Amino acid sequence: MPSALLCVKNLSVHFGGLKAVDDVSFELGAGEILGLLGPNGAGKTTCFNAISGVYPPTSGEILYDGRRANGTPPHGMAKLGVGRTFQIVHPFVGLSARENVIVALGGDHYRGALWRSLASWKKRSIADEADEILRTVGLLDMADRRVGQMPIGNLRRVEIARALALRPRLLLLDESFSGLHHSEILHIEGLVRHIRDTGVSVLLIEHNMKVAMALSDRVVVLDHGRKLAEGLPSEVSSNPAVIEAYLGRGGSGNAA
Numbered sequence: 274m275p276s277a278l279l280c281v282k283n284l285s286v287h288f289g290g291l292k293a294v295d296d297v298s299f300e301l302g303a304g305e306i307l308g309l310l311g312p313n314g315a316g317k318t319t320c321f322n323a324i325s326g327v328y329p330p331t332s333g334e335i336l337y338d339g340r341r342a343n344g345t346p347p348h349g350m351a352k353l354g355v356g357r358t359f360q361i362v363h364p365f366v367g368l369s370a371r372e373n374v375i376v377a378l379g380g381d382h383y384r385g386a387l388w389r390s391l392a393s394w395k396k397r398s399i400a401d402e403a404d405e406i407l408r409t410v411g412l413l414d415m416a417d418r419r420v421g422q423m424p425i426g427n428l429r430r431v432e433i434a435r436a437l438a439l440r441p442r443l444l445l446l447d448e449s450f451s452g453l454h455h456s457e458i459l460h461i462e463g464l465v466r467h468i469r470d471t472g473v474s475v476l477l478i479e480h481n482m483k484v485a486m487a488l489s490d491r492v493v494v495l496d497h498g499r500k501l502a503e504g505l506p507s508e509v510s511s512n513p514a515v516i517e518a519y520l521g522r523g524g525s526g527n528a529a
């Protein structure tokens with residue numbers, strides 16, 4: 274594996290008596306797409322929340338780019354180059370796609386009176402930067418559309434665009450394919466590969482096992498907060514414990 278950008282070491286996150294994440298370790302190499310899989314409630318999103326600084330680990334260590342990142346708040350992790358999307362999308366629904374990316378580019382400086390007070394050349398250059406990101410995610414022709422009117426496939430792309438506005442080195446995608454149909458899934462698969470090819474490492478949580486297996490270089494499977502398996506998609510998808518974790522509950526092989 275290439276040198277590790279992210280190192281999760283014996284991570285535990287407990288909520289009272291519930292061990293949502295329990296002694297989980299894995300590494301993500303620079304330029305890698307790593308899939309984080311597991312049934313519903315396995316602890317995947319909690320892992321993301323610990324890595325992105327939303328929850329402090331109960332124990333264990335998160336090393337990002339060789340530095341201990343425990344306790345760094347979300348905006349600190351964002352500054353270090355960790356961008357993320359959310360399982361439940363939460364863009365600014367009253368704003369256009371371009372405005373959503375502009376806000377992500379500049380935080381509160383790019384809203385309301387502060388935005389209006391910027392020189393017009395500055396506003397133009399920020400808007401151009403936002404448009405370049407919208408082009409990357411395939412939404413440039415909808416830049417002026419209010420995101421509240423967009424279908425879920427486009428909302429997921431707006432989420433990715435907002436995360437890309439941070440110019441991340443590590444992108445965390447929490448179920449970016451959820452609720453999409455086949456052609457949208459193919460489009461976002463292509464987008465994730467393109468993002469990786471620009472030098473961004475990707476950690477993705479995926480509901481759909483087939484999508485995760487097709488896209489990931491390696492996968493880590495969680496179950497009940499613990500790491501159940503890790504390896505190449507081909508190895509892990511034939512692992513009896515993984516099959517049992519997925520098929521033993523719900524029977525579709527497609528659980529979250």
Ligand SMILES: Nc1ncnc2c1ncn2[C@@H]1O[C@H](COP(=O)(O)OP(=O)(O)O)[C@@H](O)[C@H]1O
Pocket residue numbers: 288291293311312313314315316317318319320529
């Ligand atoms: N903030 C929280 N407070 C209490 N329990 C939580 C919290 N966040 C998640 N959990 C619980 O932790 C477990 C793992 O949740 P989560 O990480 O969201 O799973 P996944 O993303 O794999 O579906 C679940 O039992 C969930 O109910």
Ligand SMILES: [Mg+2]
Pocket residue numbers: 317318319360
């Ligand atoms: Mg989740």
